[in-house]
Amino acid sequence: MIQLQPVGVVHSPFAEPGSVPRYAAERANANGTIEVFPEYREGLKDLDSFSHVVLIWRFHRSDEELLTATPPYDVGMKGVFATRSPKRPNSLGLSVVELERIEDGIVHIRNFDMADGTPVLDIKPYIPDGVDADDVKLGWLEAVRPPTAVATVQEHWRRMQTNDFSYAAELLAKDFVLEWPLSNERIRGKDNFIAVNEEYPANGRWTFDVHRCVGNAREVVTDVSVSDGTIKARAITFSYVEGGVLRRQVEYWPEKYPAPKNRAHLVEPLE
Amino acid sequence: MPIQPAGGKGIRGTVEIHPEYRAGLEDLDGFSHIILLYHFHKSDGHKLRVKPFMDSVERGLFATRAPRRPNAIGLSIVKLNRIEDCVLHVENLDMLDGTPVLDIKPYVPEFDGQVDVRTGWLEAARKRVADKRSDDRFQTESI
Numbered sequence: 001m002i003q004l005q006p007v008g009v010v011h012s013p014f015a016e017p018g019s020v021p022r023y024a025a026e027r028a029n030a031n032g033t034i035e036v037f038p039e040y041r042e043g044l045k046d047l048d049s050f051s052h053v054v055l056i057w058r059f060h061r062s063d064e065e066l067l068t069a070t071p072p073y074d075v076g077m078k079g080v081f082a083t084r085s086p087k088r089p090n091s092l093g094l095s096v097v098e099l100e101r102i103e104d105g106i107v108h109i110r111n112f113d114m115a116d117g118t119p120v121l122d123i124k125p126y127i128p129d130g131v132d133a134d135d136v137k138l139g140w141l142e143a144v145r146p147p148t149a150v151a152t153v154q155e156h157w158r159r160m161q162t163n164d165f166s167y168a169a170e171l172l173a174k175d176f177v178l179e180w181p182l183s184n185e186r187i188r189g190k191d192n193f194i195a196v197n198e199e200y201p202a203n204g205r206w207t208f209d210v211h212r213c214v215g216n217a218r219e220v221v222t223d224v225s226v227s228d229g230t231i232k233a234r235a236i237t238f239s240y241v242e243g244g245v246l247r248r249q250v251e252y253w254p255e256k257y258p259a260p261k262n263r264a265h266l267v268e269p270l271e
Numbered sequence: 272m273p274i275q276p277a278g279g280k281g282i283r284g285t286v287e288i289h290p291e292y293r294a295g296l297e298d299l300d301g302f303s304h305i306i307l308l309y310h311f312h313k314s315d316g317h318k319l320r321v322k323p324f325m326d327s328v329e330r331g332l333f334a335t336r337a338p339r340r341p342n343a344i345g346l347s348i349v350k351l352n353r354i355e356d357c358v359l360h361v362e363n364l365d366m367l368d369g370t371p372v373l374d375i376k377p378y379v380p381e382f383d384g385q386v387d388v389r390t391g392w393l394e395a396a397r398k399r400v401a402d403k404r405s406d407d408r409f410q411t412e413s414i
Contacts, residue, residue, distance in 0.1 A: 002310045002373070004342050040341060043319040045331030049391025053333075056308065056344050067294040079297030081305075081375040089292060090373045092308055094346070096383055121342040123333040127390055129348045130280070131304055133380050139301020141379065217380050242387065 006119035007043075008036040008107075010057070017061045017086065017115045022072050027113045027243065031100075034107040034120050041105040044123075048102045052126035053109070057093045058119045059086035073144040082139060093118070096126055110174075111243050133217030149241035150213055153220040156239070156246060160208045165197040173245045180251055204229035218242065279365030283352075286359040286372055293357050296375075300354045304378035305361070309345045310371045311338035330392060345370070348378055 012032040014020045021027035034055070036044060047053065068077045069085030080088045097112040107123070152171065159168035169176075169190040178187040187196055197206075209225040220239045225232065233253055240248040259267065286307065288296060299305070320329045321337045332340060350362040359375075378384070 002343065002371075004344075007341050040319065040333075043332035043341075044334070045320070046334035046392055047331055049389065050334065050393075051387075051389035052385050054346060056342070056346065067292065068297070079299055080295040081292075082296075082298035082302065082377055084376055084379075088374065089295070090308075092344070092374045094306060094308065094374075094376060094383075096385060122340055122344050124336055124346065125334050125391065125393065126385060126388060127336070127393060128388060129384055131348060131378065131380070131384055133384065135303060136378065136380055136384075137301060137303035138379065139377065140298050141377065142301070217384075240387070242385070244381070247387065 004058070004121055006037070006058070006121060007040040007123070008034045008120040010034055010112075010114045010116065010118040010120060012112070012114055012116040012118070014113075014115045017059075020113050020115050022113075027111055030112055031108070031110055032112060032114070034109060034123070036105045036107060036120075036123075038105060044102055044105065044107070047107075047123070047125065048099065050099055050125045052096055053099050053107075054122075054124040054126050055093075055095045055097060055112075055114070055120055056122040056124070057095070057114060058121060059088075059091045059093050060117065060119050061115065062086045063091060065089045065091070071141075071144075075140055075144055078140060092121070136217070149218050149220050149239075150215045152241050152244060152246065153215065153222060153239045154210070154213055157208050157210050157213075157222065157224060160206070163205055165194045168197075169194050171245055173242070173247045176246060176248065178249045178251065180253065182253055202228040203231065215239075279347075279349075279363050281362065282364045283360070283362050284364040284366075286361060286375075288357040288359065288372075288375075290357055296354060296357070296359075299351070299359075299375070299377065302351060302377045304348055305351045305359075306374075306376040306378050306383065307345075307347045307349060307361075307366070307372055308374040308376070309347070309366060310373060311340070311343040311345050312369070312371055313367060314338040314340075314343045317341050317343075326392060328392070334391065344373065348383070 010032060064087040066087040067080050069080045069083040069087060070077050071083050095112055095114060098110040100108040100110055156168060156171050172190050172193060176190055176193060178193060187193055207227050210222055212223040214221055218241055220241060222237045224235045226235055236252040238250045239246050317339045319332050321332055321335055322329050323335050347365055349364055352360040352362055
């Protein structure tokens, strides 16, 4: 039988397995480290050129090997191989996490779900799996799955509508970037996002009227009318969602212009 | 054998689950993709520096998918076509015949599928992966 020896240990803000995030949105801003044991550190060379790593680890608090599991949704018992339950044959866990940096054998990671003290068995570079998100079927999870990218973006506009921009910024990644190509501007980070909205010389409360919101598993496009009661504008926004939070937005604020006369015989007015 | 999942595209095979674990397969058939964790059973010992098959420079072991690792666990994402009794019919397989499977997990894109990624030294090599297979396979095919 295969012999397993930890190559390192996780230091994490989640002290108990019960406090570990279960949904993508909850793990997005988690920061932690893997302490790789000195005898294995040579193997970390070149790993820092990757943005994500795959960790294989042991559910060390549960050596129960059950064949059924009750997921954290109200869906009843499932076969253990159709779940990510810790109580499974061989007690192996798997996580794809963000790699921030490596310093003296300490691997700094983000966006993860391991409890403090978790023994790490293997670290592999993450390579895109080539799975087309639109082809994926999620069985029983389909009905109860964590918020989709479209739902996350709808929630973003709902929060913008409250005019509480700090509240809206909770749905943004730490390294969030907003780009406005028409004015050649880029806004980096949550704090600047909040400030740019709060400091804008608005005439009244902002309203955000979402006309369309379409997308796939990670990219969402919205068509939104924005107004402060006086100014009326329209924004076409491409939002990129990862780990349940908005990572990047590219937003176009188109200007109206009069219909050219040369094609008047081919067109009709919209309204 | 194919050296990366992309190289196993279209290759079909089966995973036979031992009967005592059969109850664990309940509800798995609704998933289109699964993650297999398995033992690199033909691999022995490990080296912390390896020269990857598609590279000419020595790399740190953990920056590669080389099979000779401190814990010889392999990972593949495959398409699940159907389940018959204890047999999973899968596609896009890149594992050796007889590979012992340690775990099966449902593939969930929110957790397992990142797209905005940097792949370091592999960046250039990756584009060639789909066409390239390991030396042994190349020989058998050319016989």
